Amino acid sequence: MHFHGTEVRQRALSLLHGGARNADVARQLDIPVGTIGKWLHLDRAKRGECPGRRKLPCPRCEGGDLNEAAYSYLLGFYLGDGCIVQWAGHRTPTLVITCDDAWPKLMDECERAMRTVFPHNSVCRIRKAGCRDLKLCSTHLRCLFPQHGPGRKHERVIVLEPWQQAIVDEHPWEFIRGLIHSDGCRITNWATRVVAGERKRYEYPRYFFTNLSGDIIRLFTDTLDHVGVEWKQANSRNISIARKASVALMDTHVGPKH
Secondary structure, three states, X not given: OOOOOHHHXXXXXXXXXXXXXXXXXXXXXXXXXXXXXXXXXXHHHHHOOOOOOOOOOOOOOOOOOOOHHHHHHHHHHHHHHEEEEOOOOOOOOEEEEEEEOOOHHHHHHHHHHXXXXXXXXXXXXXXXXXXXXXXXXXXXXXXXXXXOOOOOHHHOOOOOOHHHHHHHHHOHHHHHHHHHHHHEEEEEEEEEEEEOXXXXXXXXXXXXXXOOOHHHHHHHHHHHHHHOOOOEEEEOOEEEEOOHHHHHHHHHHOOOOO
16 A cells, blocks of 8 residues: 655645646556545545535434325335345445335335435345345434334334324325235135025135234234224234225225236
8 A cells, every 4th residue: 555645645736726637647646546536525625615425314313304105105115025234344224125026016116115215315126036125225224214123023023103103194005005015915816606506606806914023914904994994814914805895995095016
């Protein structure tokens, strides 16, 4: 590693202030162009000409803007198929939401929600076998998703903060859609019945939601109660919605995956 003294730096800055290009100064002084660029950036920051990237206010800590409808949807998706990870050597946590390749438009909708909630952050897609991970880095992830913690979600308590519950109460269908899009489905059931001596087949649609966390299931069913959808618990991890009026409501606001 080469260390350059103050005289060399000042000479470089003098050339730069005189209008010389970074590459020309680097070539003349036999110094890496990256070093020249860093010196120029630090000099501009010292002068107040280039203070660096503006710190964006956190919606929770500093009263920044938050699209609550998109957040309600993204919260449901996160509780189903999302996690927050801290990669080794990285200071910023990463939100990872896994989407099945079978539902490309659903993947687009999830990415759109991520970009809406975090408008100044980029989202990338990482290809995996049969699915893609949607990833977004932000220092505010733990503020917006306080349910993050060590271990799997079904192995720890999942409770919404009062401010989150207020958002879900205001945008319940977005929350339900996020949960269904992550861990739910719409299927067609069938049954047979003897009518006038003849056995006939009947088909009817049904929604299912499956999750290992009793707390997340309870958040789902509480929200269904809030919007007037009737449901039944098929077993400890499955919720069924089969009543005609309730299925019609779900079709209006959620619909099948796509």
